[in-house]
Amino acid sequence: xxxxxxxxxxxxxxxxxxxxxxxxxxxxxxxxxxxxxxxxxxxxxxxxxxxxxxxxxxxxxxxxxxxxxxxxxxxxxxxxxxxxxxxxxxxxxxxxxxxxxxxxxxxxxxxxxxxxxxxxxxxxxxxxxxxxxxxxxxxxxxxxxxxxxxxxxxxxxxxxxxxxxxxxxxxxxxxxxxxxxxxxxxxxxxxxxxxxxxxxxxxxxxxxxxxxxxxxxxxxxxxxxxxxxxxxxxxxxxxxxxxxxxxxxxxxxxxxxxxxxxxxxxxxxxxxxxxxxxxxxxxxxxxxxxxxxxxxxxxxxxxxxxxxxxxxxxxxxxxxxxxxxxxxxxxxxxxxxxxxxxxxxxxxxxxxxxxxxxxxxxxxxxxxxxxxxxxxxxxxxxxxxxxxxxxxxxxxxxxxxxxxxxxxxxxxxxxxxxxxxxxxxxxxxxxxxxxxxxxxxxxxxxxx
Amino acid sequence: xxxxxxxxxxxxxxxxxxxxxxxxxxxxxxxxxxxxxxxxxxxxxxxxxxxxxxxxxxxxxxxxxxxxxxxxxxxxxxxxxxxxxxxxxxxxxxxxxxxxxxxxxxxxxxxxxxxxxxxxxxxxxxxxxxxxxxxxxxxxxxxxxxxxxxxxxxxxxxxxxxxxxxxxxxxxxxxxxxxxxxxxxxxxxxxxxxxxxxxxxxxxxxxxxxxxxxxxxxxxxxxxxxxxxxxxxxxxxxxxxxxxxxxxxxxxxxxxxxxxxxxxxx
Ligand SMILES: Cc1ncc(COP(=O)(O)O)c(C=O)c1O
Numbered sequence: 001x002x003x004x005x006x007x008x009x010x011x012x013x014x015x016x017x018x019x020x021x022x023x024x025x026x027x028x029x030x031x032x033x034x035x036x037x038x039x040x041x042x043x044x045x046x047x048x049x050x051x052x053x054x055x056x057x058x059x060x061x062x063x064x065x066x067x068x069x070x071x072x073x074x075x076x077x078x079x080x081x082x083x084x085x086x087x088x089x090x091x092x093x094x095x096x097x098x099x100x101x102x103x104x105x106x107x108x109x110x111x112x113x114x115x116x117x118x119x120x121x122x123x124x125x126x127x128x129x130x131x132x133x134x135x136x137x138x139x140x141x142x143x144x145x146x147x148x149x150x151x152x153x154x155x156x157x158x159x160x161x162x163x164x165x166x167x168x169x170x171x172x173x174x175x176x177x178x179x180x181x182x183x184x185x186x187x188x189x190x191x192x193x194x195x196x197x198x199x200x201x202x203x204x205x206x207x208x209x210x211x212x213x214x215x216x217x218x219x220x221x222x223x224x225x226x227x228x229x230x231x232x233x234x235x236x237x238x239x240x241x242x243x244x245x246x247x248x249x250x251x252x253x254x255x256x257x258x259x260x261x262x263x264x265x266x267x268x269x270x271x272x273x274x275x276x277x278x279x280x281x282x283x284x285x286x287x288x289x290x291x292x293x294x295x296x297x298x299x300x301x302x303x304x305x306x307x308x309x310x311x312x313x314x315x316x317x318x319x320x321x322x323x324x325x326x327x328x329x330x331x332x333x334x335x336x337x338x339x340x341x342x343x344x345x346x347x348x349x350x351x352x353x354x355x356x357x358x359x360x361x362x363x364x365x366x367x368x369x370x371x372x373x374x375x376x377x378x379x380x381x382x383x384x385x386x387x388x389x390x391x392x393x394x395x396x397x398x399x400x401x402x403x404x405x406x407x408x409x410x411x412x413x414x415x416x417x418x419x420x421x422x423x424x425x426x427x428x429x430x431x432x433x434x435x436x437x438x439x440x441x442x443x444x445x446x447x448x
Numbered sequence: 449x450x451x452x453x454x455x456x457x458x459x460x461x462x463x464x465x466x467x468x469x470x471x472x473x474x475x476x477x478x479x480x481x482x483x484x485x486x487x488x489x490x491x492x493x494x495x496x497x498x499x500x501x502x503x504x505x506x507x508x509x510x511x512x513x514x515x516x517x518x519x520x521x522x523x524x525x526x527x528x529x530x531x532x533x534x535x536x537x538x539x540x541x542x543x544x545x546x547x548x549x550x551x552x553x554x555x556x557x558x559x560x561x562x563x564x565x566x567x568x569x570x571x572x573x574x575x576x577x578x579x580x581x582x583x584x585x586x587x588x589x590x591x592x593x594x595x596x597x598x599x600x601x602x603x604x605x606x607x608x609x610x611x612x613x614x615x616x617x618x619x620x621x622x623x624x625x626x627x628x629x630x631x632x633x634x635x636x637x638x639x640x641x642x643x644x645x646x647x648x649x650x651x652x653x654x655x656x657x658x659x660x661x662x663x664x665x666x667x668x669x670x671x672x673x674x675x676x677x678x679x680x681x682x683x684x685x686x687x688x689x690x691x692x693x694x695x696x697x698x699x700x701x702x703x704x705x706x707x708x709x710x711x712x713x714x
Contacts, residue, residue, distance in 0.1 A: 019578075021507050022600055023601035025603070025604070026605060165513055165517065175505075179507075179627075182507075182628065281550045283504060284504070295526055296550040297520055297551075298504055
């Protein structure tokens with residue numbers, strides 16, 4: 001069942017719509033029409049299903065994590081394993097759909113923005129698979145903290161352009177991608193990475209990502225004979241969250257909880273908790289909550305997680321929030337890193353730092369609800385890309401002293417020398433797992 | 449009942465196109481930017497587009513981005529355009545604000561319309577607001593009598609040209625190329641074609657062309673088919689080069705000669 005929103009012009013209640021230069025309207029109209037035709041075309045549906053199965057590796061498994069769950073008030077915790085998808089996150093779900101759409105409208109080139117690099121890697125992957133040329137815009141700051149993904153994109157044949165304007169993060173990468181698009185729209189399709197941006201992106205990306213929740217709902221019912229009490233996901237732009245929420249929206253008894261990046265704490269002003277700490281406005285082509293000052297200037301966001309470090313959020317989340325259908329809560333860097341370390345040591349799963357925000361949310365909500373609760377958590381990605389950041393956070397040995405081979409890899413990937421470890425200045429905050437604890441693999445019980 | 453249209457018609461009566469100069473308020477600082485606007489008027493600009501500094505100017509190329517970034521970091525924004533508007537009016541040109549939508553929504557759509565009208569502003573260009581999303585703005589501008597300028601582009605369908613022109617008051621802004629602001633070596637053929645297509649549906653409404661015009665020859669070329677010539681990045685580049693108000697005055701003088709070349713208007 002498809003939600004009754006958005007309306008024909010892309011509005012989720014007061015949110016969404018199209019706030020873009022007129023020059024892009026024709027391209028957005030073309031995309032909308034082509035997508036509406038494609039999404040009911042049996043040939044597309046068969047091809048999309050084949051790619052999801054044989055290329056991505058869907059359905060992704062559902063994993064019980066009882067030892068991690070001991071830290072969640074003893075609730076039962078199930079992880080939806082989007083980290084096991086090809087390329088390592090949920091982003092591939094959306095990209096395969098948009099790449100097929102690009103082929104359908106006959107454009108030979110794709111562009112994308114990326115924060116953590118996962119959407120860029122997914123787009124570069126699909127472009128390689130389908131023979132499209134690919135340019136990825138990435139904030140210069142993000143090219144440093146996610147250097148591994150820059151190297152992956154380049155290995156896959158994509159051009160990576162570090163963006164040096166504004167805050168040099170995801171928001172500025174999106175601005176640059178739109179500028180490229182308006183200039184090259186005859187030949188180029190913009191493969192947008194999340195459920196934000198102008199219509200039709202929020203609805204289309206939701207449709208491509210909803211497979212997460214469609215699968216998970218069936219898997220939970222089969223395994224537990226009931227629906228979960230709470231579904232949790234991290235929210236950057238909001239695509240993995242919408243992806244897992246959508247199937248459950250009609251299930252009124254199921255709480256939907258989105259975890260926003262609280263950075264140093266919402267009260268410090270250094271965060272990326274858009275719904276918790278922002279208000280409605282217009283950014284990147286749509287009306288939604290955003291972080292802004294009195295002049296309507298976008299405020300730079302802060303998060304240890306590059307993929308959540310975004311001052312906007314998809315319009316459907318703003319609508320679900322205002323409707324009261326979903327709740328949005330902040331998780332600080334320290335809380336996320338504590339959950340990150342716990343999952344590593346209790347279950348042998350290294351999560352993406354983005355996904356660790358959802359895990360931290362499960363720890364809080366589980367403790368509130370107690371042992372009878374059943375929590376479904378979207379593990380949106382794996383943490384390989386975050387090893388450098390996490391090592392710096394926990395002060396693990398061997399870092400930041402790269403070997404010669406590392407140096408060369410870093411050079412190749414970054415094309416510039418940003419120096420070792422972006423986060424060397426960061427210290428564990430009170431309450432986080434200290435490096436000693438992390439290395440020693442402290443007994444799980446002691447953490448609770 | 450439109451200050452912009454009246455001024456453009458006055459230029460037309462002189463057998464020339466109007467010259468419209470864009471400068472962002474707040475670069476290098478508010479006072480210096482206002483001095484540059486006044487100098488641009490004294491050099492021959494008919495209309496000044498007072499740019500609102502914005503953190504995410506999606507339609508701007510590198511030159512205007514650089515100036516805006518300085519202004520935004522200094523905390524400048526929509527409230528700073530009001531004194532600039534008053535100064536431009538006092539200097540004898542028609543003040544027109546150019547603003548991305550979020551600053552206006554944040555200020556309050558009705559409040560801004562009232563304050564701009566009170567400061568002597570003629571209207572607003574909204575580069576990321578299409579008429580389809582503009583209901584509150586249409587109401588506020590109707591109530592206050594402000595002009596509202598929307599954009600058309602080479603990619604606009606005939607239906608969108610007609611709908612956009614119908615929503616405009618003052619003039620319609622024809623974006624000469626697909627792309628962002630910035631100086632270009634040549635003004636492409638797309639500009640002339642777009643103006644011709646727009647003329648079929650625009651009736652009395654003037655058509656002004658922007659994006660890429662930087663010198664007198666290009667101004668003369670555009671003046672041969674459009675009612676107004678909009679120049680932005682070339683002014684801002686002179687500001688970035690540190691030429692200040694005298695740079696703006698000199699550029700206006702060059703461009704004013706361009707839009708007056710004999711025989712350019714059919
Ligand atoms: C693993 C992972 N999770 C979550 C996100 C955040 O994006 P979204 O909120 O659109 O799911 C990203 C973005 O890069 C990501 O890589």
